[in-house]
Amino acid sequence: MTIGDVAARAKVSKSAVSFVFNGRSGVGEAARDRILQAAEELGWRPDARARALSRSRAQAFGLVVRREAELLSTDPFFPQFVAGVESGLSEVKYALVLQVVDNEQTERDAYVRFAHEARVDGVFLTDLRIDDERPRELDELGLPCVMVGPTEAGSDASRLIGLDDAAGIRRAVRHLYALGHRRIAHVAGSDRYVHSEARRRAWLDEMDQLGLEPGPVVDADFTGASGARATHELLDLARPPSAIVYANDLMAIAGMSAANDRGVRVPHDLSVVGFDDIPLAPYVVPPLTTVRQDVFEWARVCAKTLVAIVEGTTPEVPALPPVDFIVRGSTGPAKQL
Amino acid sequence: MTIGDVAARAKVSKSAVSFVFNGRSGVGEAARDRILQAAEELGWRPDARARALSRSRAQAFGLVVRREAELLSTDPFFPQFVAGVESGLSEVKYALVLQVVDNEQTERDAYVRFAHEARVDGVFLTDLRIDDERPRELDELGLPCVMVGPTEAGSDASRLIGLDDAAGIRRAVRHLYALGHRRIAHVAGSDRYVHSEARRRAWLDEMDQLGLEPGPVVDADFTGASGARATHELLDLARPPSAIVYANDLMAIAGMSAANDRGVRVPHDLSVVGFDDIPLAPYVVPPLTTVRQDVFEWARVCAKTLVAIVEGTTPEVPALPPVDFIVRGSTGPAKQL
DNA sequence: CTGAAAGCGCTAACAC
DNA sequence: GTGTTAGCGCTTTCAG
Numbered sequence: 001m002t003i004g005d006v007a008a009r010a011k012v013s014k015s016a017v018s019f020v021f022n023g024r025s026g027v028g029e030a031a032r033d034r035i036l037q038a039a040e041e042l043g044w045r046p047d048a049r050a051r052a053l054s055r056s057r058a059q060a061f062g063l064v065v066r067r068e069a070e071l072l073s074t075d076p077f078f079p080q081f082v083a084g085v086e087s088g089l090s091e092v093k094y095a096l097v098l099q100v101v102d103n104e105q106t107e108r109d110a111y112v113r114f115a116h117e118a119r120v121d122g123v124f125l126t127d128l129r130i131d132d133e134r135p136r137e138l139d140e141l142g143l144p145c146v147m148v149g150p151t152e153a154g155s156d157a158s159r160l161i162g163l164d165d166a167a168g169i170r171r172a173v174r175h176l177y178a179l180g181h182r183r184i185a186h187v188a189g190s191d192r193y194v195h196s197e198a199r200r201r202a203w204l205d206e207m208d209q210l211g212l213e214p215g216p217v218v219d220a221d222f223t224g225a226s227g228a229r230a231t232h233e234l235l236d237l238a239r240p241p242s243a244i245v246y247a248n249d250l251m252a253i254a255g256m257s258a259a260n261d262r263g264v265r266v267p268h269d270l271s272v273v274g275f276d277d278i279p280l281a282p283y284v285v286p287p288l289t290t291v292r293q294d295v296f297e298w299a300r301v302c303a304k305t306l307v308a309i310v311e312g313t314t315p316e317v318p319a320l321p322p323v324d325f326i327v328r329g330s331t332g333p334a335k336q337l
Numbered sequence: 338m339t340i341g342d343v344a345a346r347a348k349v350s351k352s353a354v355s356f357v358f359n360g361r362s363g364v365g366e367a368a369r370d371r372i373l374q375a376a377e378e379l380g381w382r383p384d385a386r387a388r389a390l391s392r393s394r395a396q397a398f399g400l401v402v403r404r405e406a407e408l409l410s411t412d413p414f415f416p417q418f419v420a421g422v423e424s425g426l427s428e429v430k431y432a433l434v435l436q437v438v439d440n441e442q443t444e445r446d447a448y449v450r451f452a453h454e455a456r457v458d459g460v461f462l463t464d465l466r467i468d469d470e471r472p473r474e475l476d477e478l479g480l481p482c483v484m485v486g487p488t489e490a491g492s493d494a495s496r497l498i499g500l501d502d503a504a505g506i507r508r509a510v511r512h513l514y515a516l517g518h519r520r521i522a523h524v525a526g527s528d529r530y531v532h533s534e535a536r537r538r539a540w541l542d543e544m545d546q547l548g549l550e551p552g553p554v555v556d557a558d559f560t561g562a563s564g565a566r567a568t569h570e571l572l573d574l575a576r577p578p579s580a581i582v583y584a585n586d587l588m589a590i591a592g593m594s595a596a597n598d599r600g601v602r603v604p605h606d607l608s609v610v611g612f613d614d615i616p617l618a619p620y621v622v623p624p625l626t627t628v629r630q631d632v633f634e635w636a637r638v639c640a641k642t643l644v645a646i647v648e649g650t651t652p653e654v655p656a657l658p659p660v661d662f663i664v665r666g667s668t669g670p671a672k673q674l
Numbered sequence: 675c676t677g678a679a680a681g682c683g684c685t686a687a688c689a690c
Numbered sequence: 691g692t693g694t695t696a697g698c699g700c701t702t703t704c705a706g
Contacts, residue, residue, distance in 0.1 A: 002699055003699065003700060003701095012676080013676060014678095014699090014701090015676075015677065015702075015703095018700065018701055018702080019676095019701095019702095021700095022701080025675095027675075028675065031676090043453065044453070045450070045454050046454065046699085046700065046701095047390075047455050047699055048395075048455055049386060049390045049455055049456075049698085049699080050390050050682090050698070050700040050701090051454075052386040052389075052682095053386045053682050053683070053684090053699080053700075054700045055700080055701065055702095056386075056682065056683095058385075058386060060434070069420070069633070071616075072416045072420055073413040073416045073417050073615065073616060074615065075416075076411075079409045079410045079412075079416060080409065080410050082437055083406070083409055086438075087437075090443075095436070095456060096434065096435050096436070097397070097435075098433050098434075098435045099433070100420045101423075116382040117382050117384060118384050118385055118386055119432060224617065224619065227620075228620065250616065250617060253621065257620045257622050257624070279407045279560075279587065280561065282561065283561045283564075283565065283587075283594045284590065285593070285621075287594070296406070339684085340685095341683085349692080349693085350692065350693045350694075351684080351685090351693085351694095352686075352692075352693065353692065353693080354684095355684065356685095359685080359686095361686095363691060363692080364691080365691070365692090368691095383683085383685095384683055384684070386682085386683080386684090387682070387683035387698090388683080388684055389684090390682085390683080390684075390698045390699070391683080391684045391685040391686080391697080392684080392685065392698085393698065455699095675706105676705105676706080677706080678703105678704090678706095679702100679705100680701105680702090681700105681701090682699105682701085684698090685698085686695100686696095686697095687695090687696085687697100688693105688695085689695095690691105690693075690694085
């Protein structure tokens with residue numbers, strides 16, 4: 001079943017068929033109808049491979065995900081991002097090629113293969129790291145990309161689609177302040193990531209703004225185990241915090257569990273704020289107060305921007321929905337001293 | 338940068354280069370070395386698009402995921418499955434093309450496009466449904482597939498890679514029985530899915546085997562909200578169960594939260610078992626007793642099987658690791674009546 | 675407005 | 691063993 005068959009059945013030339021399927025003018029109304037009908041009857045669609053070859057375009061984008069097993073299956077970001085990207089791509093017929101890798105070498109290989117084999121026309125760069133080498137490497141490979149990270153991530157604004165991580169953390173800190181908390185700790189994510197830093201800095205800034213002593217901060221790595229460990233560390237302090245802002249929900253929930261284990265009651269003795277609003281957040285005990293970003297919409301915007309970059313059109317960058325702060329049961333008034 | 342450039346630089350013909358890169362004999366040692374070196378120096382790799390066209394093979398597989406937003410970002414299955422597939426595919430240089438859809442029509446379209454545009458050489462069929470039409474439709478489209486589901490899913494054993502859902506549920510029921518529970522309820526997942534049914538049937542069977550009256554079962558749909566609702570329903574009964582086996586962790590955790598809301602203590606008043614062992618399971622209060630499947634390994638096997646099917650080699654089907662049953666704090670001795 | 679023809683970069687059959 | 695050549699199915703330029 002080839003374009004030739006369709007052309008024959010519609011009694012036109014191959015190019016006429018090609019023109020119709022590429023939305024170009026130059027085919028009469030009658031011929032166009034016959035062509036569409038013939039294609040319909042034959043169940044024909046342009047072969048993506050042949051198309052890719054002759055247009056030197058794969059009509060696909062790549063996403064390389066480097067993530068440890070635990071975070072992969074907990075992180076709400078990945079599936080939502082993928083779903084959003086698909087949603088933004090479905091109208092324009094690009095496919096999404098996924099690659100999951102587990103270390104730096106295989107990650108680099110993945111990009112190199114994408115580029116050299118010309119499997120994709122561009123990539124999404126997520127989990128931006130401090131001093132990330134990838135933008136430069138991709139430039140060298142000639143592979144267009146959009147970067148996906150907090151707005152602070154860099155100056156390369158034209159291809160950075162930022163979500164305002166900081167705003168959420170700031171609201172969390174102010175919320176706790178309003179509840180009377182003064183010692184507000186932070187459990188940060190891995191310090192290699194730009195978004196970890198953005199969240200940490202937002203916490204620091206806001207504490208500063210409120211005239212609070214920038215309380216204790218503990219480095220962790222987004223896993224449950226690290227969240228529990230960090231929590232114990234904070235509660236072991238001579239002057240433990242009365243509230244903790246975690247860099248993600250998994251650590252926050254593990255932290256609540258750790259607190260519970262040592263008889264510290266949430267929110268009575270300790271208020272807890274997470275980040276992500278995973279679907280489980282309303283269903284843990286107590287329900288988790290947290291920050292929600294609209295990852296899906298964000299990903300849609302990323303997809304559309306990448307299409308624009310690759311096709312050389314001007315990306316219409318719609319405003320991203322603001323972050324939400326969801327107050328649930330894990331935060332409460334600070335205990336009177 | 339094409340095969341011609343490499344051939345020229347290595348002073349051989351294009352076919353010699355092609356042969357080397359396709360692992361075929363017929364090229365001398367010396368020539369082979371020169372070719373590999375030339376390719377290395379030029380940073381050349383066969384263009385996937387041209388390759389796909391001339392071999393009539395996309396060298397890629399497709400995965401269509403139909404899932405509601407909430408379940409997408411909570412379900413541990415999807416990311417682990419993807420990671421496992423990648424792991425099984427990485428050695429054989431197949432790519433994975435992902436498509437996320439949200440309804441039946443777009444799902445069907447996705448498969449049709451995959452087939453007609455020849456974007457992929459085969460697909461993974463997950464979330465098998467009762468009377469699933471897809472295997473037949475894919476046969477009509479001429480698109481090979483492996484099906485991914487519980488072993489009971491059907492007779493089409495050659496392309497069904499099954500994980501033994503039932504064994505996990507049976508162990509859960511026996512565990513509860515050993516703890517003295519006699520009224521053991523089940524909160525089932527959506528009844529359209531084969532795995533929901535497999536889990537429900539396993540529960541029923543095991544209750545039967547133990548000579549227990551098949552306690553109450555409530556239909557739910559894998560979401561947290563439905564798990565909470567089902568739990569309330571069960572606890573409202575004149576003779577509420579002393580233990581509940583849920584079809585997934587999300588419902589189980591939401592169920593614990595619901596129980597907690599009405600003053601029913603877990604595990605003192607009610608024992609709870611989940612299914613999946615999500616990374617959060619150890620960190621909820623109390624830690625969740627649950628069933629764990631090695632989705633990653635399973636997915637690897639799926640990938641290798643699909644490669645074998647597509648390439649016409651015999652799939653070596655390694656034994657899948659058995660399901661694990663993880664006892665944590667959410668199950669305890671039945672209260673004496 | 676339409677049709678013929680030359681690629682896109684690679685593979686594989688077939689001569690050398 | 692090595693090189694030549696005809697496609698794979700589509701796009702696109704260029705005559706008609």
